[in-house]
Structure formats: C-alpha cells, structure tokens
C-alpha cells in the first residue's frame with residue numbers, strides 16, 4: 001500500500017507553472033512577504049510578456065520588500081530601482097545585500113505620485129500587486145509614462161476581478177469586502193483605462209488561469225488564520241476574484257500632457273463688494289450693462305491638462 005506523503009506549506013510554493021520562482025528558498029519567499037500575493041509568481045507570469053534583456057533599467061514600482069526586484073535582477077540581469085512607499089528602503093538594502101545583488105538592485109523610498117527619476121530613464125516599468133493603489137486615477141498613466149522610454153513596456157500584474165461587479169456586491173463577498181477593495185478591476189477595465197488615453201499600445205490584458213486557486217494556495221501558506229479571505233475565495237471559485245495582467249508599450253508619437261505643479265503666485269487687490277453707487281446704477285439699468293466683462297479682459301479658465309496636444 002502506498003503511503004500518502006503530506007503536502008507541506010513549502011511544497012505549495014513549488015509549481016511547474018512557475019519554474020523560476022520554484023528555485024527560491026521557501027523561507028526567503030515567506031520572509032519577504034509584503035502583500036496578499038506571491039510576488040515571485042506574479043513577476044514570473046508578467047515577465048513572460050516583457051522581453052527583458054540584461055543591462056536594461058527597470059522600475060519595480062510598489063516593490064514592497066523587494067523580492068520581485070531581486071528576482072528580476074537574478075533571473076534577467078536587469079538593473080532594478082526597487083521603489084516603495086510603505087516598506088523601508090533601509091530594510092530592503094539588507095535583503096538586497098544578503099542576496100548579493102547590491103550592484104544591480106537599488107532601494108528607493110518614494111510615492112508613486114511623486115517619483116524622483118529623470119524622464120525616459122527606464123527601459124521598462126513593472127508593478128506587482130500594487131498599481132490599483134494609485135493607478136485608477138485617470139491622470140496617473142500620463143504621469144508614469146514619462147519615466148519609460150518611448151517604445152518601452154509598462155506591465156502590471158496583481159489581484160483583480162474576472163469581470164466588473166455591475167450590480168450590488170455579491171452576497172458571498174460581503175463578509176470580506178471593504179470599501180478599498182473597489183479599486184480592484186478586470187483586465188478589460190484596465191485595458192480601456194489605458195487604451196483610450198492613446199499613451200499605450202496594449203499588448204496583453206488577461207487573467208491568470210486558475211488565479212483564484214493560486215491566491216488561495218498562497219494565503220493558506222502565509223495567512224492560514226485569515227478565514228474571512230479564505231472563505232471568500234472558496235465561495236467565489238474564480239467567479240470574480242483572481243489575478244489580472246496588463247502590458248502596454250509607450251507610443252512614441254503620443255504627446256504627454258504637461259504636468260501642472262503650481263500656478264504663478266500673483267495677487268491683485270480688488271474690492272470685495274460692489275459700491276452703493278454701483279448697485280444703484282444696476283437698478284437703474286435693468287439690462288445690467290455695467291455687469292458685463294470689460295472689453296479686453298479674458299475669462300479665467302481651469303488649466304487644460306491636455307495642453308500640448
């Protein structure tokens with residue numbers, strides 16, 4: 001009689017689907033957790049569509065504890081700027097040093113909305129399980145695209161929806177859902193979000209086959225006590241929840257809009273209220289001619305963010 005070999009948590013991190021990720025030590029992978037997804041699986045899935053070449057400069061935006069950044073350098077020989085807001089760059093440099101990749105992975109503490117990089121510095125940008133925190137803003141892609149060279153790819157992979165929730169929230173998701181989860185979207189939602197700007201030519205917008213199952217596998221390893229999320233995933237069975245991926249290439253001919261950082265400070269003192277005389281004149285002139293804008297004075301408009309087009 002064959003003895004059944006128990007499946008350990010470490011075995012769950014080995015998968016034929018992710019041969020590169022499977023080589024990493026389970027203790028290292030678990031110690032680098034910074035979110036609810038296995039960042040190596042998502043990075044490996046995303047990079048199959050990116051054609052990364054040794055020496056390329058890559059921005060890993062929202063890298064968390066930088067395991068994806070170390071993986072990218074280790075697997076593809078790219079130089080990675082490991083950039084994150086919540087996680088400490090000083091913690092990440094220790095992980096980077098211990099992985100012996102200090103000459104190719106550079107930890108940066110920065111907000112994705114205020115990045116300290118030169119325009120067109122990067123050959124590629126990746127965001128692993130992070131883009132939904134800031135990228136749903138309609139103006140954000142125009143901001144981010146300036147940092148990648150024309151023709152360079154921007155790829156995102158992370159938790160998302162298999163289809164948008166059009167009506168009320170499905171009953172089986174209610175216990176787990178909080179207001180912030182509304183930032184999760186489907187691949188087709190992201191495609192439209194980017195495509196209509198004309199900034200990116202979309203190359204891929206899809207979902208990971210059985211992504212919900214991978215989400216569940218990972219959760220059982222790193223957060224087995226999170227019964228609420230596990231129950232939601234089990235009840236949903238990939239109906240709504242899973243992993244989505246989007247890759248676009250910056251279109252060379254697309255003109256990026258100028259970013260308005262501030263308006264020139266300029267104050268001209270003017271009376272707050274009309275004078276009594278003026279009000280009387282108004283009464284005497286029912287056509288309100290004195291109310292008209294003086295010739296030659298232009299209406300102040302909200303600045304056009306589409307300037308330059």
Ligand SMILES: C[S@@+](CC[C@H](N)C(=O)[O-])C[C@H]1O[C@@H](n2cnc3c(N)ncnc32)[C@H](O)[C@@H]1O
Pocket residue numbers: 033034035036037038039061062063064065068083084085086087110111112113127128129130133134
């Ligand atoms: C779910 S964690 C994923 C981290 C990592 N990529 C991974 O897969 O393990 C989301 C990450 O997004 C980052 N993030 C959220 N908002 C950000 C912002 N405005 N700028 C930069 N990073 C941000 C957080 O710091 C956090 O590390």
